[in-house]
Amino acid sequence: MEVHVIKPQGYCYGVVRAMKLAKQVGDSTDGPVYGLGQMVHNRHMIDDLAEHHVVTVDGPNRARILEQIDGGTVIFTAHGVSPEVRDLAARKGLRTIDATCPDVTRTHDLVRRLAADGYHIAYIGKRGHPEPEGAIGNAPEQVHLVETMADVEALDLPPGKLAVTTQTTMSMWDTQDLVDRLRERFPSIEVHNEICSATQDRQTAAVEQAALCDVVIVVGDERSSNTNRLVDAVRDRAGKPAYRVDNVDEIDPAWLRGAQKVGVTAGASTKTQITRAVIRYLEALAPQ
Numbered sequence: 394m395e396v397h398v399i400k401p402q403g404y405c406y407g408v409v410r411a412m413k414l415a416k417q418v419g420d421s422t423d424g425p426v427y428g429l430g431q432m433v434h435n436r437h438m439i440d441d442l443a444e445h446h447v448v449t450v451d452g453p454n455r456a457r458i459l460e461q462i463d464g465g466t467v468i469f470t471a472h473g474v475s476p477e478v479r480d481l482a483a484r485k486g487l488r489t490i491d492a493t494c495p496d497v498t499r500t501h502d503l504v505r506r507l508a509a510d511g512y513h514i515a516y517i518g519k520r521g522h523p524e525p526e527g528a529i530g531n532a533p534e535q536v537h538l539v540e541t542m543a544d545v546e547a548l549d550l551p552p553g554k555l556a557v558t559t560q561t562t563m564s565m566w567d568t569q570d571l572v573d574r575l576r577e578r579f580p581s582i583e584v585h586n587e588i589c590s591a592t593q594d595r596q597t598a599a600v601e602q603a604a605l606c607d608v609v610i611v612v613g614d615e616r617s618s619n620t621n622r623l624v625d626a627v628r629d630r631a632g633k634p635a636y637r638v639d640n641v642d643e644i645d646p647a648w649l650r651g652a653q654k655v656g657v658t659a660g661a662s663t664k665t666q667i668t669r670a671v672i673r674y675l676e677a678l679a680p681q
């Protein structure tokens with residue numbers, strides 16, 4: 394097969410930073426070291442951390458995970474945590490290490506600043522994902538999660554100062570549609586787009602370069618928001634078929650039937666070696 398490696402793709406600086414910090418802490422700490430949820434959303438990266446003595450404890454939300462931990466060191470993941478979780482960890486006497494991506498921290502600062510100034514905030518994000526949980530936790534009374542157009546239609550914001558902000562890994566295009574409708578419903582709403590540049594660059598590249606391909610394989614974990622948004626972007630914005638795979642074994646050759654050129658991209662938390670294995674497999678594959 395002819396393979397087009399879409400660039401940029403793969404690791405972002407927030408993932409590299411979090412993984413490096415977690416490995417250093419795991420290797421240099423006596424006593425148990427826990428990741429409070431998945432450090433980044435990729436099971437291969439979590440397996441790597443286990444080799445560096447970092448035990449990942451997962452659960453429905455960060456406070457519930459903390460309940461399972463008694464003593465030792467806890468690492469906050471790249472997705473960030475709410476003030477409530479920081480306070481709970483302090484009350485439990487845990488040593489804490491913060492691997493929150495600086496781009497996520499910036500969103501938390503923004504939410505706190507706006508809330509202190511009396512704003513009500515629509516936050517565009519994915520329900521059940523840890524990043525909205527942490528960001529909204531900075532001002533739960535004043536931040537309102539919206540994920541879909543139906544949420545926007547149902548949103549009831551009080552009169553006064555209004556703003557909209559976003560999870561860092563949302564689709565640029567879907568977010569714009571939601572923001573446009575929010576502006577129609579609430580003309581005074583201030584827009585603070587917090588989709589990070591790593592996400593924007595990868596989505597833009599995927600859509601532009603998918604035009605050169607017949608089908609696109611997106612390598613990444615099923616829980617990775619930015620990975621899933623790459624699949625959506627290729628399908629919805631470039632109009633090309635796109636398939637997410639966790640690793641080379643998940644590729645179905647039937648997807649490539651009749652294709653001359655296959656594009657490959659990867660989520661920001663996808664292990665580079667896994668993406669390279671996918672590329673090698675596709676290059677060695679006879680046209681289907």
Ligand code: SF4
Nearest residue numbers: 405407408494561589
């Ligand atoms: S995708 Fe963006 S926000 Fe998330 S870790 Fe990477 S740089 Fe940070």
